[in-house]
Amino acid sequence: MSTTAAQSSERVAQIVPEALAAIHEVLEHHRVTEEEWYAVLAFLTEVGRADEFVLLSDVTRTSVLVDALSHEADESATASDVEGPLYVQDPPWREAPVKIYEDYEGSEDGDVLFVRGTVTSTDGTALPDAVIDIWQTGPSGGYDIWDERQPEFNFRGRFGVSERGQYEFQTMVPKPYTVPTDGPVGRYLEAIGQHAWRPAHIHFKVTAGGHEPLVTQVFFPEDPYLENDTIGAVKPALVRPLERHDGSERGLDAPFFTCDFDVSLRAAG
Ligand code: BEZ
Ligand code: FE
Numbered sequence: 001m002s003t004t005a006a007q008s009s010e011r012v013a014q015i016v017p018e019a020l021a022a023i024h025e026v027l028e029h030h031r032v033t034e035e036e037w038y039a040v041l042a043f044l045t046e047v048g049r050a051d052e053f054v055l056l057s058d059v060t061r062t063s064v065l066v067d068a069l070s071h072e073a074d075e076s077a078t079a080s081d082v083e084g085p086l087y088v089q090d091p092p093w094r095e096a097p098v099k100i101y102e103d104y105e106g107s108e109d110g111d112v113l114f115v116r117g118t119v120t121s122t123d124g125t126a127l128p129d130a131v132i133d134i135w136q137t138g139p140s141g142g143y144d145i146w147d148e149r150q151p152e153f154n155f156r157g158r159f160g161v162s163e164r165g166q167y168e169f170q171t172m173v174p175k176p177y178t179v180p181t182d183g184p185v186g187r188y189l190e191a192i193g194q195h196a197w198r199p200a201h202i203h204f205k206v207t208a209g210g211h212e213p214l215v216t217q218v219f220f221p222e223d224p225y226l227e228n229d230t231i232g233a234v235k236p237a238l239v240r241p242l243e244r245h246d247g248s249e250r251g252l253d254a255p256f257f258t259c260d261f262d263v264s265l266r267a268a269g
Contacts, residue, residue: 043184050183054085058231059185059194067233076122077266078206081217082233086143087135087203094157098169100134104149107172110139112256113242115218116168119161119206119263126165127265130208133158134169136201142177173242173257174200176225189230199225199234204263211265218261 003011027037047056057063063082071080094100101107119130135156141147144154155174161167178196180186189196201217219226219239226234242257250256 046184052183052185055179055185058082058084059179059189061232064232074266076264078214078216078264079235079237080215081235081238082231083215084203086145088145088153088156091133091135091156091158092153094159096159098157098159100157100169100171101138101155102151104138104154106140106149107138110172112252112254113171113173113259114168114256115171115202115259115261117260117262119165119167119208119265121211122264122266127208127211128161128163128165130161130165130206131158132161132167133205135203136171137174137177139172139175171202174202176200176223179230194230196230197225198231199223199229206263206265208265210268212268214263214265218259
């Protein structure tokens with residue numbers, strides 16, 4: 001249900017004074033000086049100019065908290081997770097057999113991965129009108145938007161599912177990467193001694209008629225940053241094994257991996 005303007009104003013009137021009171025208490029406790037407070041305001045101005053407020057929310061684990069508050073834990077539905085700042089609107093529609101990338105200089109040492117599963121409602125009914133939207137890094141160079149070697153929308157794409165709700169897409173096993181560190185949020189991380197690494201993951205947005213949209217991420221076991229994600233977004237239920245196969249099983253000239261990830265959506269309302 002969408003929030004009306006009146007409901008929004010009521011929430012602002014309730015929450016903002018309490019948030020300010022909490023900030024005032026911290027300022028008093030630490031006897032913050034005018035000079036320090038102006039440095040805070042200059043930092044926040046810079047965060048806004050650099051379009052890094054989502055990133056700041058993520059690395060301070062605020063996004064994870066708000067995700068938890070917004071989506072009640074429900075064992076029958078797939079767990080949600082933070083969207084992050086790196087989604088790009090209007091990714092290309094990919095027809096079956098779905099492949100979401102082109103090879104590029106740097107991808108040759110990576111491993112091919114087929115991710116597959118079924119999209120259902122929490123009661124187990126298949127959702128044949130589901131649409132899946134994926135974004136992830138490649139095996140080298142991070143996201144396409146940072147890496148000149150990759151074509152636009154590499155490792156991104158939207159696609160449908162079968163009559164029985166099944167999907168499969170071909171990608172490559174992503175690698176851990178650092179969130180952007182060249183702006184004010186990077187300076188903040190450095191100042192507080194927090195590393196910038198995220199474990200390898202694949203982002204999913206899944207929609208289907210009559211169901212709540214799901215934004216989530218899939219992680220892989222044995223990643224060095226699984227216990228130590230800079231945005232704290234790893235949920236055990238979203239860690240999925242990678243299974244190694246001989247290339248001959250799919251006519252490939254190198255071994256490849258598969259990962260099974262079924263998606264269960266809550267009915268809307
Ligand atoms: C990401 O996973 O794409 C991401 C999340 C939070 C901050 C930066 C990047
Ligand atoms: Fe990501």
